[in-house]
Structure formats: structure tokens, C-alpha cells
Amino acid sequence: MVTPKRMAPGILAAAAVALAVLAAPAVAQLAPGKPFPALAAAGLVGQVPEVDGKVLVVDFWASWCAPCKSSFPVYSRLERDFAGRGLVVVGVGVDETPEAFATFVARLKPGFVTLHDSRHALVARVQVPTMPTSYVVDRTGKVRFVHAGFHGEDTERELRREIQALLAEGGNPP
Amino acid sequence: MRRLGTALILGAAVALIALLGSGCAGPAARVRPWERAALADDVMNPDGDPLGTALSEHVYFSRTAASGGRGVGGSGCGCN
Numbered sequence: 001m002v003t004p005k006r007m008a009p010g011i012l013a014a015a016a017v018a019l020a021v022l023a024a025p026a027v028a029q030l031a032p033g034k035p036f037p038a039l040a041a042a043g044l045v046g047q048v049p050e051v052d053g054k055v056l057v058v059d060f061w062a063s064w065c066a067p068c069k070s071s072f073p074v075y076s077r078l079e080r081d082f083a084g085r086g087l088v089v090v091g092v093g094v095d096e097t098p099e100a101f102a103t104f105v106a107r108l109k110p111g112f113v114t115l116h117d118s119r120h121a122l123v124a125r126v127q128v129p130t131m132p133t134s135y136v137v138d139r140t141g142k143v144r145f146v147h148a149g150f151h152g153e154d155t156e157r158e159l160r161r162e163i164q165a166l167l168a169e170g171g172n173p174p
Numbered sequence: 175m176r177r178l179g180t181a182l183i184l185g186a187a188v189a190l191i192a193l194l195g196s197g198c199a200g201p202a203a204r205v206r207p208w209e210r211a212a213l214a215d216d217v218m219n220p221d222g223d224p225l226g227t228a229l230s231e232h233v234y235f236s237r238t239a240a241s242g243g244r245g246v247g248g249s250g251c252g253c254n
Contacts, residue, residue: 062214064211064214065214094208120208120209124206128208
């Protein structure tokens with residue numbers, strides 16, 4: 001007969017494993033100072049632009065996200081104003097269906113590159129804290145600033161200041 | 175001493191079952207920010223149709239003579 005005494009080690013071990021699993025930290029969010037994953041190797045659908053030696057802004061968006069819609073004109077303006085000095089803006093859509101992604105892009109006609117993370121590989125690796133979130137990456141490929149959410153003119157002002165600072169850092173101009 | 179040991183074992187077993195059975199204990203239960211398409215749908219908004227809600231509320235409190243209808247403190251005086 002199995003007595004409670006005999007079951008003790010098993011139960012205690014199972015409890016310890018359960019507590020260890022629950023206490024284990026989730027996958028860390030990508031923070032400033034860390035390298036941004038290579039877009040070309042992220043399994044994205046679409047034509048990945050050349051970003052080596054350039055200042056990169058990667059914006060994660062979705063068609064069901066209202067602030068994402070508000071942010072598109074801003075990113076289009078940033079691309080228009082700074083592309084000549086070495087900025088590349090990439091919008092990574094995380095819609096579950098290609099139709100939702102394509103319809104949104106066709107309606108808003110962004111002035112920057114849009115790629116589809118259809119399998120959520122990149123967004124899961126980056127662990128965006130909210131939608132939308134944008135990452136400002138310097139010419140060496142390192143994340144320098146993270147913008148969680150989009151707050152209209154405030155976000156645009158901050159992005160412009162950060163982009164200008166990173167462009168001024170030099171590197172390999174286009 | 176033996177009773178204490180048995181109590182500890184039973185306690186650990188109950189805690190284990192509670193943790194594993196809660197369904198919301200682990201990270202797997204979280205909806206990630208990029209997985210909220212269904213939650214962001216209009217149909218999930220309890221006040222997605224303000225005009226329709228106002229009409230149905232009006233019908234409700236008129237028929238039940240409950241002032242304020244649902245969700246508003248009222249005495250049910252029938253003043254409507």
C-alpha cells in the first residue's frame with residue numbers, strides 16, 4: 001500500500017517543479033543596448049530593405065490597433081524627411097491573416113516599407129510590451145530607444161530628436 | 175511529528191493541485207499584446223452600439239417602470 005510517507009518525496013518534488021516553473025522569468029523584452037534581430041533572417045514576408053550602417057526605426061503594428069493607424073502618417077513623414085540622411089523605417093505587421101495585413105496597407109498607403117510577421121516569430125522574439133511599439137536602432141544595429149505605444153505629437157517629437165542624434169553619430173553614410 | 179509530516183505532504187499536494195489547476199497560473203495563459211486581435215474587435219466592446227443600447231434601455235425601464243433602468247441607482251418610483 002502506498003502511504004503518505006512514501007508519496008512524500010514525489011509530491012514535494014512535483015510541488016518544487018511547479019513553483020520553479022511559475023517563478024521562472026518570461027522571455028525578456030528587447031531593451032536599449034541590445035542588438036536588434038536581423039530582419040533578413042526573421043522570416044518576414046516582403047522585401048527586406050538594406051539596413052546595414054543605417055539608422056533603423058522598426059514599428060510593430062496591427063490592423064486592429066487604432067493608435068497604429070494614427071502612427072502611420074508620422075512614420076511616413078520621418079521616412080520622407082530623413083531617408084536621404086540614412087534613415088530606414090520598417091513597419092512590421094503582426095496581423096494573423098495576409099488579407100488583414102494587405103487591406104490595411106492598401107488603405108493607408110504608408111510611405112515606408114511594410115513587412116508581415118505572419119508567424120509572429122520576430123514579435124515574439126522581441127517581446128513587444130504593447131501595440132504599437134517602435135524600436136530606434138543605431139547604425140551599429142543596437143537598440144537605443146524604445147517607444148511603447150504611440151502618443152501623437154509627443155512621440156513624433158521624441159522620435160525626431162532621437163533620429164537626428166543617431167544620424168549625427170556618423171558611421172557609414174549611404 | 176508524524177501528523178505534522180502528513181499535514182505538510184497534504185498541504186503540498188493541495189498547493190500543487192491548486193497551482194496547476196488554476197489555469198491562469200503560468201505564462202502560457204497570458205494573451206500577448208500581438209495576439210489581441212479578437213479582443214480588439216468591436217463586438218467585444220460592451221458599448222459598441224451606444225444608440226442601440228440607449229433604445230433597449232429605454233424600452234427596459236419603460237416596461238418595468240424602474241427609473242434609471244439598469245446600472246443607475248434609482249428607487250423604482252415609476253416616474254418614467
